[in-house]
Amino acid sequence: MVLIDNYGRPLLKLRIVVNSVCNFSCIFCHFEGQSRLIPELTPEDIGFVIDAAMRVGINDYKITGGEPLLRRDIVKIIEEIAERRPSDISLTTNGYMLRDLARHLSHAGLNRLNVSLHSLKPDRYKYITGVDGFENVLNGLMEAKNYFRRIKLNVVLLSGVNTDEVDDMIDFASKHGFDLQFIELMPVGDGSSIFSKHYYNINNIIPLLEKRGKFIGNRMDLHNRPLFSIDGIRVELIKNYENPLFCAGCTTMRLTSNGQLKTCLYKRPVLDLWNIIKGRNLESLINAFKEANSLREPNFKGIGSRITVKI
Numbered sequence: 001m002v003l004i005d006n007y008g009r010p011l012l013k014l015r016i017v018v019n020s021v022c023n024f025s026c027i028f029c030h031f032e033g034q035s036r037l038i039p040e041l042t043p044e045d046i047g048f049v050i051d052a053a054m055r056v057g058i059n060d061y062k063i064t065g066g067e068p069l070l071r072r073d074i075v076k077i078i079e080e081i082a083e084r085r086p087s088d089i090s091l092t093t094n095g096y097m098l099r100d101l102a103r104h105l106s107h108a109g110l111n112r113l114n115v116s117l118h119s120l121k122p123d124r125y126k127y128i129t130g131v132d133g134f135e136n137v138l139n140g141l142m143e144a145k146n147y148f149r150r151i152k153l154n155v156v157l158l159s160g161v162n163t164d165e166v167d168d169m170i171d172f173a174s175k176h177g178f179d180l181q182f183i184e185l186m187p188v189g190d191g192s193s194i195f196s197k198h199y200y201n202i203n204n205i206i207p208l209l210e211k212r213g214k215f216i217g218n219r220m221d222l223h224n225r226p227l228f229s230i231d232g233i234r235v236e237l238i239k240n241y242e243n244p245l246f247c248a249g250c251t252t253m254r255l256t257s258n259g260q261l262k263t264c265l266y267k268r269p270v271l272d273l274w275n276i277i278k279g280r281n282l283e284s285l286i287n288a289f290k291e292a293n294s295l296r297e298p299n300f301k302g303i304g305s306r307i308t309v310k311i
């Protein structure tokens with residue numbers, strides 16, 4: 001069983017926001033569109049959510065935050081999800097604490113990692129993240145390579161800050177066998193206040209990507225993201241702003257750290273599941289997923305927004 005929304009989009013994935021705190025203060029942080037300093041579900045609560053989510057066909061789980069590695073029980077959270085044997089469990093991190101945790105995350109059943117690395121220049125890195133942490137993250141990445149076959153680097157491109165590093169980023173990622181994604185700045189959270197100053201249309205880098213490698217198609221399981229093959233790695237474009245094609249391929253929903261379902265990064269939560277989760281009411285939780293799915297709607301709409309996405 002897979003839930004399909006009113007726009008023909010299947011619900012395949014869940015982004016689980018496990019906390020609302022962070023050790024960084026990136027100039028653009030959208031904090032997954034949730035409030036800060038809110039209560040957190042326990043690992044067992046999250047396991048219970050997976051029981052219901054699996055029953056409605058969600059098989060792919062992304063752990064994010066805040067900074068998920070700040071949770072002392074992050075390994076237990078992964079174990080709880082892995083126990084249910086979904087097809088994929090991944091985690092997105094700023095990488096600062098990765099060196100000590102990589103081995104434990106892998107042993108707990110995490111399949112792959114996305115690590116944010118917005119610049120290869122330590123000074124710029126500090127300007128963007130507010131932390132002098134470049135070397136730490138690099139060490140974390142090198143350690144993680146020993147345990148994860150699939151690591152993807154996240155780079156938010158910011159006009160006037162790091163757009164001249166696209167070539168260097170590809171070289172760095174290729175040298176280490178990391179995949180890479182270039183992300184367009186979103187006007188959400190702190191991203192709104194710097195949007196007019198730092199927004200950069202990510203389509204601008206397509207000629208460079210085509211020159212260095214080749215376009216290999218769109219990612220049908222998520223946002224129709226364009227994919228390029230360059231120097232042995234996969235480079236992905238996250239062109240999220242004012243892009244109806246991106247939203248037409250949206251196959252995901254967010255669970256906030258305090259147990260609310262958000263159907264879209266830009267919208268307020270549609271359902272509060274806290275009591276249902278704490279009461280371990282499986283049927284109600286399954287019904288809540290179905291109801292939330294019926295409320296899903298593309299944020300950026302175009303002529304093709306009601307076309308069924310092929311999976």
Ligand SMILES: Nc1nc2c(ncn2[C@@H]2O[C@H](COP(=O)(O)OP(=O)(O)OP(=O)(O)O)[C@@H](O)[C@H]2O)c(=O)[nH]1
Binds near residue numbers: 062252
């Ligand atoms: N607008 C929008 N942005 C998203 C959505 N999902 C992820 N993103 C953004 O995409 C960027 C990369 O997110 P990640 O957490 O690394 O995960 P991902 O690339 O979506 O997922 P995988 O490819 O499965 O690893 C971040 O800037 C996210 O905010 C979405 O549904 N809508």
Ligand SMILES: C[S@@+](CC[C@H](N)C(=O)[O-])C[C@H]1O[C@@H](n2cnc3c(N)ncnc32)[C@H](O)[C@@H]1O
Binds near residue numbers: 029066188
């Ligand atoms: C909110 S962070 C949470 C995980 C972790 N703290 C990290 O930074 O990787 C998830 C991803 O969203 C990206 N991100 C945050 N704010 C953004 C914005 N306004 N526009 C685009 N991407 C953003 C981050 O760079 C990161 O790759």
Ligand code: SF4
Binds near residue numbers: 024026029065
């Ligand atoms: S983007 Fe990630 S690392 Fe940066 S402030 Fe937000 S949650 Fe923290």
Ligand code: SF4
Binds near residue numbers: 223263297298299
């Ligand atoms: S519908 Fe919302 S959550 Fe989905 S891709 Fe569009 S902006 Fe992102």
